[in-house]
Amino acid sequence: MSESPPVVALLVTCLVDLFRPSVATAAVRLLERRGFRVEVPSQTCCGQPNRSGGDDDGARRLARRLIASFAPYARVVAPSASCVATVHDYPALFPPGSDDHAAAVALAARTVELTAFLGEQGPDPGRAAVAGPLIAAWHDGCTGLRRLGLDRQPRELLGRVAGLELRDLPGREECCGFGGAFCVEYPEISAQAADHKLDEALATGAQLLLGADLGCLLHLQGRAQRRGLPLDTAHIAEVLAAAIADDGHGREDG
Amino acid sequence: MSGAREAILARIGRDTPPAPSANVPVESAPADWAQRAQRFAACATAASATVATADSPQAAAAGIADYLERQGLPPRVHVSAATPALDGLVTETRLQLATGGLPDDGATVVTGCLAALAGEGVVVLATGPGHAAESVFLSATHIVVVSPGQLLDSLDALWGLVRTLPAPLPRMVNLILGPSRTADLGVPSRLGAHGPLRVHVVLVAPVEGA
Amino acid sequence: MDVKTADFRQRARAALAQPTLQRSLQGMRRAMPALRSAALAALPDHAALRDRARESRDHALAHLGHYLVAFESRVRAAGGEVHWARTGAEAGAIVAGLCERAGARRVIKSKSMVTEEIGLNATLAARGLQVTETDLGEYIIQLRGESPSHILAPALHVSLAEVGAAFERHHRRSRTAPLTEAGAMLVEAREELRAVFRAADVGITGANFLVAETGAAVLVTNEGNADLVASLPATHIVVTGIEKVVATLDDLGVLLRLLARSAIGEPLSSYTTLVHGPRRATEAAGPAAFHVVLVDDGRSALLGTPRQEILRCIRCSACLNHCPVYTAVGGHAYGSVYSGPMGAVLAPAIDGLATTAQLPAASTLCGRCEAVCPVAIPLPRLLRDWRGEALRAGFTTPAWRRSLRLWQWLAAHPVLYRFVLGLAAGGLRLVSVPARRGERRIRRLPLVARGWFAVRDLPAPEGGSFQARWRARQP
Ligand code: SF4
Numbered sequence: 059m060s061e062s063p064p065v066v067a068l069l070v071t072c073l074v075d076l077f078r079p080s081v082a083t084a085a086v087r088l089l090e091r092r093g094f095r096v097e098v099p100s101q102t103c104c105g106q107p108n109r110s111g112g113d114d115d116g117a118r119r120l121a122r123r124l125i126a127s128f129a130p131y132a133r134v135v136a137p138s139a140s141c142v143a144t145v146h147d148y149p150a151l152f153p154p155g156s157d158d159h160a161a162a163v164a165l166a167a168r169t170v171e172l173t174a175f176l177g178e179q180g181p182d183p184g185r186a187a188v189a190g191p192l193i194a195a196w197h198d199g200c201t202g203l204r205r206l207g208l209d210r211q212p213r214e215l216l217g218r219v220a221g222l223e224l225r226d227l228p229g230r231e232e233c234c235g236f237g238g239a240f241c242v243e244y245p246e247i248s249a250q251a252a253d254h255k256l257d258e259a260l261a262t263g264a265q266l267l268l269g270a271d272l273g274c275l276l277h278l279q280g281r282a283q284r285r286g287l288p289l290d291t292a293h294i295a296e297v298l299a300a301a302i303a304d305d306g307h308g309r310e311d312g
Numbered sequence: 313m314s315g316a317r318e319a320i321l322a323r324i325g326r327d328t329p330p331a332p333s334a335n336v337p338v339e340s341a342p343a344d345w346a347q348r349a350q351r352f353a354a355c356a357t358a359a360s361a362t363v364a365t366a367d368s369p370q371a372a373a374a375g376i377a378d379y380l381e382r383q384g385l386p387p388r389v390h391v392s393a394a395t396p397a398l399d400g401l402v403t404e405t406r407l408q409l410a411t412g413g414l415p416d417d418g419a420t421v422v423t424g425c426l427a428a429l430a431g432e433g434v435v436v437l438a439t440g441p442g443h444a445a446e447s448v449f450l451s452a453t454h455i456v457v458v459s460p461g462q463l464l465d466s467l468d469a470l471w472g473l474v475r476t477l478p479a480p481l482p483r484m485v486n487l488i489l490g491p492s493r494t495a496d497l498g499v500p501s502r503l504g505a506h507g508p509l510r511v512h513v514v515l516v517a518p519v520e521g522a
Numbered sequence: 523m524d525v526k527t528a529d530f531r532q533r534a535r536a537a538l539a540q541p542t543l544q545r546s547l548q549g550m551r552r553a554m555p556a557l558r559s560a561a562l563a564a565l566p567d568h569a570a571l572r573d574r575a576r577e578s579r580d581h582a583l584a585h586l587g588h589y590l591v592a593f594e595s596r597v598r599a600a601g602g603e604v605h606w607a608r609t610g611a612e613a614g615a616i617v618a619g620l621c622e623r624a625g626a627r628r629v630i631k632s633k634s635m636v637t638e639e640i641g642l643n644a645t646l647a648a649r650g651l652q653v654t655e656t657d658l659g660e661y662i663i664q665l666r667g668e669s670p671s672h673i674l675a676p677a678l679h680v681s682l683a684e685v686g687a688a689f690e691r692h693h694r695r696s697r698t699a700p701l702t703e704a705g706a707m708l709v710e711a712r713e714e715l716r717a718v719f720r721a722a723d724v725g726i727t728g729a730n731f732l733v734a735e736t737g738a739a740v741l742v743t744n745e746g747n748a749d750l751v752a753s754l755p756a757t758h759i760v761v762t763g764i765e766k767v768v769a770t771l772d773d774l775g776v777l778l779r780l781l782a783r784s785a786i787g788e789p790l791s792s793y794t795t796l797v798h799g800p801r802r803a804t805e806a807a808g809p810a811a812f813h814v815v816l817v818d819d820g821r822s823a824l825l826g827t828p829r830q831e832i833l834r835c836i837r838c839s840a841c842l843n844h845c846p847v848y849t850a851v852g853g854h855a856y857g858s859v860y861s862g863p864m865g866a867v868l869a870p871a872i873d874g875l876a877t878t879a880q881l882p883a884a885s886t887l888c889g890r891c892e893a894v895c896p897v898a899i900p901l902p903r904l905l906r907d908w909r910g911e912a913l914r915a916g917f918t919t920p921a922w923r924r925s926l927r928l929w930q931w932l933a934a935h936p937v938l939y940r941f942v943l944g945l946a947a948g949g950l951r952l953v954s955v956p957a958r959r960g961e962r963r964i965r966r967l968p969l970v971a972r973g974w975f976a977v978r979d980l981p982a983p984e985g986g987s988f989q990a991r992w993r994a995r996q997p
Contacts, residue, residue, distance in 0.1 A: 079988035103933035112909030116930035200888035233846040237886025242973035249977035251846045280978035283963045317606040323822040326587035332769035337570035444807035446753045471771035487794040492746040496659035497704040507746025
């Protein structure tokens with residue numbers, strides 16, 4: 059390991075911060091293994107709920123805060139496609155030519171989703187394995203798939219984990235019905251979309267449903283719990299980090 | 313309400329635009345007639361039409377009589393949109409030609425055409441003194457005979473042809489791909505909703521060496 | 523429009539409990555995407571064609587006045603008349619006047635969403651005219667007294683048995699057996715409508731496109747009914763939106779190549795017809811009178827706004843067929859003649875946001891509509907724009923406005939934010955109960971997030987926020 063490893067800042071995201079700190083811990087572990095030093099500046103929300111709700115004023119205020127928090131960092135990594143897409147959209151909140159706009163453009167260019175970032179680093183040199191055989195289905199989050207073009211990256215990362223067999227869902231381009239406030243405002247419609255996804259996952263023979271967005275995963279897991287389905291959900295970072303742990307090498311390989 | 317035109321135009325503006333794009337990013341069909349015919353047949357049959365070729369208008373007429381026999385349809389046919397490609401009909405003794413009036417439901421109509429489009433499997437008919445659109449749309453079986461020079465590349469070639477037609481343009485230019493169908497009574501689609509149940513296209517081949 | 527969208531939620535719930543509708547919708551949800559993508563994959567360069575399609579629509583919209591006037595002068599030169607209507611009511615009055623001029627009693631129509639939008643059938647019926655829809659799906663829903671539930675398949679919600687029952691009720695014929703088979707229904711409808719076609723005085727169609735270059739009104743159908751409507755009666759009236767114009771035949775070719783592929787997964791529809799005016803002096807057949815009614819009805823107000831892009835829409839229905847909301851609840855739930863993502867963007871423009879604010883809200887913004895739209899309309903962005911408008915105009919619930927403001931305020935106070943987050947993480951953990959495999963879940967909470975707990979549990983937080991853990995671990 060070089061004397062001063064490159065630094066990345068972690069954009070934790072609200073749902074991870076509140077519900078699944080282990081996703082962020084896993085992300086840190088994965089980044090450190092690739093030789094980065096991770097910093098976590100004080101942060102709150104990227105403003106996605108406000109932006110999606112049409113509250114651009116509120117979104118703008120939160121965008122300014124987040125831009126300031128992450129200004130010192132050359133790379134910002136987040137374990138959520140939808141939060142990254144929100145940051146990528148920041149420039150639209152400010153008039154072109156303004157300082158805010160320039161800062162938004164700069165942050166957008168430096169911000170990247172976790173699996174995309176890990177993919178950029180090339181194949182992990184170490185071994186990764188889980189105590190298998192474990193059959194998992196991959197849920198393509200809409201924002202990840204269509205806005206960020208995440209398709210190959212998570213599949214390649216998981217493809218290298220020994221003991222894990224990854225299966226695609228036939229309706230992989232379909233939304234799971236989360237949609238932020240939508241899932242609370244229109245629960246019945248949301249549940250129908252979730253059920254399509256869960257039933258398809260079970261039909262592939264999967265025991266585990268994996269994704270890269272905690273919003274989708276909490277919604278899907280909550281629905282699976284309510285229906286009493288034999289299906290677990292996990293964030294890709296958790297599985298990848300656990301796979302490293304299992305191989306007994308750890309970060310000195312990176 | 314006479315003010316509506318001016319009111320709407322005032323809102324939407326009337327500036328003169330730059331020339332619209334003429335580029336159409338599509339593949340062009342082969343120049344060779346036989347390959348074009350093949351392409352046409354593939355597209356038209358995919359849309360539930362049937363396609364035959366004939367060496368001459370006489371052979372086309374004989375082929376039509378055969379087709380009607382095979383389908384168990386009466387030999388009586390209405391003729392509309394006549395072109396030289398239909399010249400063989402009068403000498404084909406197995407056919408009875410009906411003239412005047414519109415076809416009844418269940419009738420067969422034989423037409424020429426303005427063009428056929430290899431890239432789409434479409435036949436194109438234009439209304440005029442010798443052809444009313446309803447003679448096709450009221451019939452149950454539509455047989456189209458296409459002259460060699462009428463088999464064009466694609467939609468874009470058709471537009472080129474339309475631009476050369478003398479003014480005024482035909483009242484109706486009908487692009488027809490296979491028989492009439494509907495999906496309103498469930499999947500799969502059913503043929504013969506309002507228009508013809510069968511579309512049979514006879515492509516007349518160019519004379520060897522021409 | 524008299525249908526109100528205010529109770530979208532209620533209608534959506536009813537739709538989810540309707541087995542026939544659900545069967546049709548789920549069939550469509552499973553079948554259409556594959557058909558569409560296979561048809562588009564057969565194109566040599568779909569992306570380039572899509573760019574070109576978008577460009578051609580943008581070009582026409584940017585110079586809408588010029589192209590409409592060009593279209594108008596060509597129709598006039600061919601012997602037709604062009605009428606302009608600012609509103610649906612104006613358009614209805616024009617059409618009614620034309621029918622009167624023709625001395626009409628019987629009117630036949632082919633499927634037209636614009637005439638649904640302006641409630642034309644009711645207007646004409648009120649003047650004592652007998653109006654018959656001839657598109658089979660429209661005919662079925664007309665017999666049943668309903669409105670379309672899909673812009674291309676208006677009777678999507680009706681089962682075959684219900685079609686049979688409607689035909690038995692309305693077709694006067696002696697029967698030995700009940701009507702149960704689709705083929706027999708088709709034959710019967712064809713026969714019934716033949717008589718209607720031949721007796722009609724006026725034929726009304728919409729137009730899929732207007733071509734400025736030649737003055738063509740373009741009719742696209744699979745059944746062939748529009749061609750008969752446009753041929754047999756002595757008067758043909760085209761009623762269509764002002765945005766339908768395209769500059770040239772080349773543009774038309776580009777859009778036609780995408781329309782049916784996006785809509786039904788076919789290279790083209792069975793019939794594409796260019797209509798240029800009334801019958802010529804040399805012709806024995808065809809309508810003697812030809813009219814085009816150009817309807818604005820809220821469209822021009824979209825020009826020059828961020829929502830102008832919806833005017834590119836060619837009504838292919840791909841966005842409906844790929845939408846998780848539309849395919850769950852169908853068209854009637856929207857309470858507007860246009861449904862799905864395009865409907866949720868158009869309805870507020872046509873009917874006003876006061877009664878339609880729920881429609882743009884009822885979307886996950888999953889973006890699949892934009893991805894499949896043949897003219898690349900950024901539907902999610904337009905939905906979000908309407909949400910903003912609704913919020914500013916006070917058409918959302920006070921509770922919703924409060925929660926957005928509260929969240930923004932909380933997130934702007936990091937110390938407080940972290941405190942509340944930590945409290946929530948601990949509190950939720952506390953009220954959780956065991957789930958499978960050592961997980962924990964929350965079954966319900968008093969007063970908050972009723973919509974969440976209506977259909978799902980909440981997986982319990984691990985307890986304590988990540989940021990708190992991280993700070994504790996730092997030296
Ligand atoms: S918005 Fe796009 S996808 Fe939807 S109907 Fe219109 S053209 Fe088709």
